[in-house]
Amino acid sequence: MVKGEVFKMEAQLIPLSLAGLDRRSALSYLENSMRKKVTVVGAGNVGANCALRIAGKELADVVLVDIVEGVPQGKGLDILQSGPVEGYDVTVTGANDYEATANSDIVVITAGFPRKPGMSRDDLLLANYEIVKTATEQAVKHSPNSILVLVTNPLDAMCWTAFQVSKFSKNRVIGMAGVLDTARFRTFIAQELGVSVSNVTAMVLGGHGDTMVPLGRLTSVSGIPLSELLDQATIDRLVDRARNGGAEIVKYLKTGSAYYAPSAAAVEMVESILKDKKKVLPCAAYLEGEYGINDLFVGVPVKLGSRGIEKIYEIKLQPEEKAALDKSAAAVKELIDVMKSKM
Numbered sequence: 001m002v003k004g005e006v007f008k009m010e011a012q013l014i015p016l017s018l019a020g021l022d023r024r025s026a027l028s029y030l031e032n033s034m035r036k037k038v039t040v041v042g043a044g045n046v047g048a049n050c051a052l053r054i055a056g057k058e059l060a061d062v063v064l065v066d067i068v069e070g071v072p073q074g075k076g077l078d079i080l081q082s083g084p085v086e087g088y089d090v091t092v093t094g095a096n097d098y099e100a101t102a103n104s105d106i107v108v109i110t111a112g113f114p115r116k117p118g119m120s121r122d123d124l125l126l127a128n129y130e131i132v133k134t135a136t137e138q139a140v141k142h143s144p145n146s147i148l149v150l151v152t153n154p155l156d157a158m159c160w161t162a163f164q165v166s167k168f169s170k171n172r173v174i175g176m177a178g179v180l181d182t183a184r185f186r187t188f189i190a191q192e193l194g195v196s197v198s199n200v201t202a203m204v205l206g207g208h209g210d211t212m213v214p215l216g217r218l219t220s221v222s223g224i225p226l227s228e229l230l231d232q233a234t235i236d237r238l239v240d241r242a243r244n245g246g247a248e249i250v251k252y253l254k255t256g257s258a259y260y261a262p263s264a265a266a267v268e269m270v271e272s273i274l275k276d277k278k279k280v281l282p283c284a285a286y287l288e289g290e291y292g293i294n295d296l297f298v299g300v301p302v303k304l305g306s307r308g309i310e311k312i313y314e315i316k317l318q319p320e321e322k323a324a325l326d327k328s329a330a331a332v333k334e335l336i337d338v339m340k341s342k343m
């Protein structure tokens with residue numbers, strides 16, 4: 001066994017011993033499985049559902065971390081005990097510190113406040129900045145070779161925070177936004193046309209906020225351009241609903257924000273990385289000149305594989321699309337400037 005794997009095995013013994021296995025049983029268990037390991041920081045609605053989906057797909061062993069004592073442990077155990085019914089064989093454990101997270105392949109950061117009715121994602125900036133800063137510091141200390149997948153809002157600003165704090169290369173800090181935004185757009189299109197959601201592909205650019213840019217032009221149904229199937233007024237209505245898709249759910253829930261679709265979207269990214277699937281997905285990526293944008297995380301199409309972001313696709317935009325993207329990037333920059341002034 002190579003040195004890295006020995007370290008990884010030792011790290012995995014910790015959650016197993018916490019789960020009550022003695023060292024010998026834990027070792028024999030691990031010898032049969034050098035699975036991937038994913039840490040999910042934040043065991044709230046989004047985090048717990050990420051853990052459940054990762055376990056359900058048998059992608060990796062999962063460690064849930066939260067500041068609230070007992071919650072990650074309890075939810076971890078509960079998810080673990082679904083295994084015999086659902087038929088998955090991964091370990092799921094919970095902790096209040098980061099020791100058990102050591103040598104994770106991926107760290108998904110969902111810790112932080114969700115918004116309430118009337119709030120924009122940007123209203124969460126300063127509170128979640130402190131949380132994401134601490135979570136990143138701790139996570140990367142124990143998993144220096146991991147890939148970070150950010151979910152906490154305001155997403156693009158939180159990616160920038162994690163990127164600065166971790167000092168990771170830009171391919172290893174990725175934000176979940178576009179997969180969710182396109183999932184919402186695809187849902188509404190499929191509903192409107194009465195077709196399978198799996199036939200609808202879509203692309204969204206820009207920040208994960210009110211200024212996101214769903215690209216009707218690059219949206220199709222089994223290769224048929226959307227404009228052949230729907231008139232412009234209908235497309236505009238669906239774009240608008242996708243743009244406000246998060247707020248629509250916050251309004252219903254009243255005490256928090258969406259979590260089933262956000263966790264599904266984050267786990268699609270985790271799966272593409274762990275299985276090196278090289279899916280092309282809209283994600284928040286650090287841009288250095290692409291689309292004329294610098295030193296910001298903004299949603300763009302990327303290839304996701306075992307090295308994280310393996311390619312950023314720079315597509316030719318029409319003038320009004322470029323203008324909308326610039327407006328969205330400017331909104332992200334405003335948040336970064338606020339954070340810079342507080343650092």
Ligand code: APR
Nearest residue numbers: 042043044045046047066067110111112113114151152153
């Ligand atoms: N470290 C670890 N966990 C933390 C920390 C911290 N420093 N601070 C808060 N948390 C935990 C909370 O204890 C809570 O369990 O983060 C969890 C957040 O869970 P919820 O309140 O249920 O929020 P959720 O719906 O999961 O949203 C989390 O994801 O989609 C975004 O906008 C959303 O920013 C929000 C984040």
